[in-house]
Amino acid sequence: MLRVWLILLALAGLASAQVQVRISGWGGTDIAIVNGLLKEVVQPKLDREGIRVVYQPIEGDYTQWLFNALSAGTAPDLFYVDIFWSESLFASGRVEPLDGYFSKQELAEFLPNLIQAFTYKGKVYGIPKDFNTLALQFNKDLFDEAGVRYPNQQDTWETFEAKLQQVQSKLKDVAGLCVVADFARFGAFAFATGWKPFDAKGHTVLDENFRRAFEWYTGLPRRGAARFAQDLGEGWTGGCFGGEKAATAIEGAWIAGFLRDKAPNMRYSTTFLPLDPVTKRRGNFIYTVSWSMNAASRNKPAAAKVLKALTSPEAQQWVLERGLAIPSRRALANNPYFQRPGKEPELNRVVFQGSGPQGGNVYPFKFLAYGGDWMRPINDALLAVMTGQKGVDQALRDAQAALDRLTGRR
Numbered sequence: 001m002l003r004v005w006l007i008l009l010a011l012a013g014l015a016s017a018q019v020q021v022r023i024s025g026w027g028g029t030d031i032a033i034v035n036g037l038l039k040e041v042v043q044p045k046l047d048r049e050g051i052r053v054v055y056q057p058i059e060g061d062y063t064q065w066l067f068n069a070l071s072a073g074t075a076p077d078l079f080y081v082d083i084f085w086s087e088s089l090f091a092s093g094r095v096e097p098l099d100g101y102f103s104k105q106e107l108a109e110f111l112p113n114l115i116q117a118f119t120y121k122g123k124v125y126g127i128p129k130d131f132n133t134l135a136l137q138f139n140k141d142l143f144d145e146a147g148v149r150y151p152n153q154q155d156t157w158e159t160f161e162a163k164l165q166q167v168q169s170k171l172k173d174v175a176g177l178c179v180v181a182d183f184a185r186f187g188a189f190a191f192a193t194g195w196k197p198f199d200a201k202g203h204t205v206l207d208e209n210f211r212r213a214f215e216w217y218t219g220l221p222r223r224g225a226a227r228f229a230q231d232l233g234e235g236w237t238g239g240c241f242g243g244e245k246a247a248t249a250i251e252g253a254w255i256a257g258f259l260r261d262k263a264p265n266m267r268y269s270t271t272f273l274p275l276d277p278v279t280k281r282r283g284n285f286i287y288t289v290s291w292s293m294n295a296a297s298r299n300k301p302a303a304a305k306v307l308k309a310l311t312s313p314e315a316q317q318w319v320l321e322r323g324l325a326i327p328s329r330r331a332l333a334n335n336p337y338f339q340r341p342g343k344e345p346e347l348n349r350v351v352f353q354g355s356g357p358q359g360g361n362v363y364p365f366k367f368l369a370y371g372g373d374w375m376r377p378i379n380d381a382l383l384a385v386m387t388g389q390k391g392v393d394q395a396l397r398d399a400q401a402a403l404d405r406l407t408g409r410r
Helices: 002-017 030-047 062-072 083-090 112-117 140-146 157-170 183-192 208-219 237-242 255-262 300-310 313-321 330-334 343-353 372-386 392-407
Strands: 019-026 051-058 078-082 127-132 135-139 175-179 226-228 246-251 268-271 283-293 361-364
Touching: 019 030, 019 062, 019 300, 030 051, 030 300, 030 313, 051 062, 051 300, 062 078, 062 083, 078 083, 078 300, 083 283, 112 127, 112 283, 112 361, 135 140, 135 343, 140 157, 140 246, 157 175, 157 226, 157 246, 175 237, 183 208, 183 283, 183 361, 183 372, 208 372, 208 392, 237 246, 237 255, 255 343, 268 343, 283 300, 313 330, 372 392
Parallel strands: 019 051, 019 078, 175 226, 175 246, 283 361
Antiparallel strands: 078 283, 127 283, 135 246, 135 268
């Protein structure tokens, strides 16, 4: 009997010594990914540290839930932060700076533009768990049927458009590209010109470089190189592509899973976005999500260990080999996975390289603390021109006026 009591007391001691760290992210497909990662990679490592990770996925409006939970003092120790709304959250003071938990050498192991994306007023507030950029996917069968050369990384806007026009003229029921009235796609072409979303004073100026990209992009349907996505019954370029309504798409690595289900036998390939014929550069976005720490967490040292395990080389290797996401660590650039034959490794390789010098002028998908309010005037201008409601001059004047009011330029 004494022996039994000693065992129970020992177990009770172990239980009391164990620290719980709560983590949260969004639901959907992420649930299976995070659960697998925790079970196979993260938790075994943390067992030795006496740390138990409790995962709470959130379905529905994750952003609203997180802001509410932080205000109410019920937020978890670690949570996802999307780059798009990161600055408004970091400005709230409810996120812990991570500079005291990660050495400069540890931070240098991640792609520098991703670390910079989560840097606010000189402090690092998030460790990027993965990322995406835009790339150009093309349907090889449709290009072969039309007898048109495949798009390639030497294409400029002009040579790319010429290929789209040929495909669209020869395959009457197929668009060269379907375009959307969304800065999340158009913006990459504006960046290629050298245009920047904000000047040194935090104002947005829709200058001649912006106008040049705007006229080229919105003119594609009129010049017979593209069709408006809504006219094809779709809301994104991947939808047009997967249904073989368009020969090309401009999407990130997220399109792989969609095509796996929608068009498993499609022969597609991936290359970089075309170059601006004037600057000879291309542009791109970085879409990324971090693991960040609750400033009110009572388990910060343990949370930091969990954060490091979640973004460790082993964790990112596990995610990469399953084709689930693009790793944020620099060392994985030369990973053998990227050199494997096949359409998905190629897509992931181009997306990964799109964040570096081959991507050209690359900006994170964030707009100070304005978020979607900043994009709305530009999206309205794109839609107005594409649907024929306004000419380019009027649409850009209206967009500039709205951005001036928003950013306090005038």
